[in-house]
Amino acid sequence: MAEPAASSGAGHAMTRDEVARLAQLARIDLSDAELDHLAPQLAVIIESVAVVSSVAADEVPGTSHPLPVRNVFRRDVVRPSLAPEEVLAGAPEVEQSRFSVPRILGEEA
């Protein structure tokens, strides 16, 4: 397939190393082949969306949500909830009514 080369004229050129760094932040292992495949595609997309930086002036407020968001409360009363076995039914691994997970600290810790 033909993949367009990243343009150096855009605000930010997405390099293969940059994609590898972002994938690490996003906790996704990527093979060399995947990096080769995704990096030029992401470069084209980022070049294309960079147009937003030239549209809105500083004084324009940002919108995070289409409608005004307000805090919603409910009454602090006990109500039925899922049984532990239902909550655990989809877990990859269970031990003594708990989620069993790999170690969370580094080996040197």
Place this chain on the structure above:
Amino acid sequence: MSDLTRMSAAALAAALRGGDVSSVEVTRAHLDRIQAVDPQVHAFLHVDGDGALEQAAAADERRAGGEDGALLGVPIAVKDILVTRGMPTTCGSKILHGWVPPYDASVVTSLRAAGMPLLGKTNMDEFAMGSSTEHSAYGPTRNPWDLHRIPGGSGGGSSAAVTAFEAPLAIGTDTGGSIRQPGAVTGTVGVKPTYGGVSRYGLVALASSLDQAGPVARTVLDAALLHDVIAGHDLMDSTSIDVQWPSMAAAAQVSDVDGLRVGVVKELGGEGYQRGVRDRFDEAVRLLVGAGADVVEVSCPHFEYALAAYYLILPSEASSNLAKFDAMRYGLRVLPDDVAAPSAEQVMAATREAGLGDEVKRRIILGTFALSSGYYDAYYGQAQKVRTLISQDFAAAFEQVDVLMSPTAPTTAFKIGEKLDDPLAMYLNDIATIPANLAGVPGLSLPSGLADEDGLPTGVQILAPALEDARLYRVAAALEAMLHERWGGPLLDRAPELDAAA
């Protein structure tokens, strides 16, 4: 009853009400149809025959007991992004393969309460990322008009299911056009309600500030009947709007456009839109003029930047929402090959490599970039400002007109594989539908005919101000009636017969 699967939901409801047919018969007819044609169409990821027939029998009992809900006993298909208790929910992803949720989405709760048997779960682009349903980890859905073409996306399973008469109704979700664009390319009706109109509780979030579930149907009235079932305030969704909605079904039966002010959006048409799509759109506008509508051109200058803003806002929200797929509490867990005692982080990274598809990886990385230190202001922050400008364009337009109109999608259905590895070309399919999601306004896509050059369905989009969903149904019903008169029947009468090879 000649063929129950060809009947509209409204006609089925009338037949059920009149005692001419039972819900078990109606449901069985649709299950038979699914068995006959779904091997070719692949609209469903999961079919729950036994469950649907049980629910149908229960609906028949309720009716025998004197109950009369508008859609009591009418079966429905549900997009696989809404969680269903006791039925698998995969979101089209390998990472959720075989996951059976322990609870129902509020939309599903509403369907069950209305006595609508759930036929099964429909195929979709993985986590609703796509416009063709090709990004499903379980293989693409095919467009019943031409099995070599896409049925739209992300809700291509739902649109194909109603097009192929496998279900009279379906639920879709629309983040940037995933209900409306599939409707346009399959010749069916799809509605994105006002943001907050339908609960998002149990809708596996793609982009929380954009997602909205809505009806997929073959007629405007059917969509309206379903809209009435699923709309309403829900304490389980903090963004759910607490208003008393008027009856959409009643609005669909008013069907009057005399004196209606219609704005044709200048920026959503012309260059980049296929000839046949434009021709059918112009015809639809002329029909409205003939019926007494007052049509003017309206400019929404910032719509030009909607696609760019959307592809920053959506990936940003998605990268955060999808962080929950961490291999710890549900779904897939893959251990890295080369590590003796892997950490949770290493397991998460290995699992996400194995369990997520290309498009999902692209968007998560894009979102991670847009939110990362040093780029946040230039990308995500700016995109949010563009979002404000788009909302202001809508507000200005709706001061002049009652509804806005445009083609729903720039082209008819393209061939499977044609745009699969060209993300930007794929993104352009949603160019006309995205502005409504950014501003939260409701939108409806209605079949407008067949393009002369390829004989494939085209759609028109009608947009109304927030909370004015009923207005969409009033206008669409009027236009649908005029188009049916012109065509001598519904557009789907002209769809090729599927070879129901058993």
